[in-house]
Amino acid sequence: MKFTALHSGLKMPLIGLGSDKLLGHDVVYNALDAAFKSGYRLIDTAACYRNEKDIGDCLLELLPKHGLSREDIFLESKLDPKDHGLEEAYTACLESLAKLQTDYLDLYLIHWPAKAKIKSDDPRHAGYRKESWMALEKLYKEGKVKHIGVSNYTLKHLEEMASYASIQPAVLQVEYHPLLVQRDLLQWCKANNVLLQTYRSLGKGKLLSEPVVVAIAERIGKMPAQVLLQWAIQQDLGVIPKSTNPDHIAENIAVFQHGDKWLTEEDMRNISDLHRGEKFCWDPLRVA
Template sequence: MLDKTGREYVRAKMPMIGFGTFQVSTEQDIYATIDAALSAGYRFIDSAQDPKYNNEHHIGKVLKELLPKYNLKREEIFITTKLRVENQGYEKAEKSILESLQKLQTDYVDLLLIHFPGCNRNDPNDPRNPVARRESWEVLEKLYKEKKLRSIGVSNYQISHLEELLGHATVLPAVNQCEYHPYYYTKDLVKYCESKDIHFQAYSSFGSECKKEALLSDPKIAALAKKYGTNVTNFLLAWALSQGISVLPRSRNPAHVKENLKALDIKVSPEDIEAARADNQTKFLWDPTKF
């Protein structure tokens, strides 16, 4: 499909709730959690090249074993992975994405995201950052046109990064995956993505590690969850889902994996979406705003 400027945009069919695998790194844990996820009804798995995931190879092996168990075909599963910060730039990006396909034991991934707008974690003023972003996107477009990537997008991009990307992209980003929850409510970014037909996807729906306990024990959130007859974690997922934002909960507990899907049945009112917001917004640790 083409947008009104003649650029192509992707419309892949992606479930609204996916199974996150951040820090689920052993083959044993990947097998147990994906087994539980597929049994519960998940059809969307989110991974990344980053060492804090370190599980693409396990996911590829485990899916070869588990898909037949549930009478599923590869095309019934939506797989996302992400280009590592250190792999940005034309040659490294292409090489690493092809390696990801090998690790995942698949001819294509459904969604490939640039994980972070900078190629240097420590220096936001590094002049290589915008060059690496552009070269990496050129690689994603190339592999998209070769059908190795069914859709392409970005993660942690702010409005300035998206405007830069839209200035040269011939294929529009399908997704922008960012941290989003009542303690970090980036309404302007969400509205910008909506205006550009970019789907906004939330990670860390229960809060980043430094704020997780505070969010899960927030009395205001607990009261709202009680109002909707649910628990805090399902309310937080429903809070995003009710805004048209997809989510990627992660759990090693099979009962929690199944429980999280109930969030799809909860509709939070616009008034309660606003009511859940924390007055003092807290930025996440991996801050992309200056790159």
């Protein structure tokens, strides 16, 4: 496992198991079991994934099985967009803690920069974002979360946030892959000592058959998924690939078995040159 130091000084694994659409006790159990067996120590979830309770139940079973304690894993969740607001966000985090059956989260993120069921261009979103961040700062000060951050924020949202935040976000989680290289956000993160954690690293599977990626994988004897994850990790980005297949779960974390920088500078450039602004998720640029 490779770790990065957050601005708190605490370490966070660079690779974790994503859990979007992992539903049902057995599905969650099998995925987490394979992940812990392979060496994963970070689990990413969210209130809107509707699996926090199953993850909490499975952790109670699986941590002892793998000789682990709660302190050995990094657990992160996210605020449901419907729960934006000072009191709503605070209460929502407490509910996530109860479902996950833990006293604290290692990381809690605002999932989306807009409140659900309000039009994207509504100016009230800015106020909701501020209130939610105030709630996260309170949770941080109370020790209920060790780190706080945001997800799907644009540069505009981040710069707005700087006007009221007394605590710097530790992590920005966004869609980021070779078809969507968001350099402005990466530069902002590096300038502000914020970890950029990526999702959709494999482009919902589309990038696995990209000729440039396949050619590099064949040349060096790796899997296309490993090439894509290494492209991100080699830039010191966090990744949270999702899988229910034990073999794929093991293959994804095996990127660390081959050294730190096994993609050449030319490989990195060729993969980055695939950028064409293609998104697989909602576009936050439309949010006021």
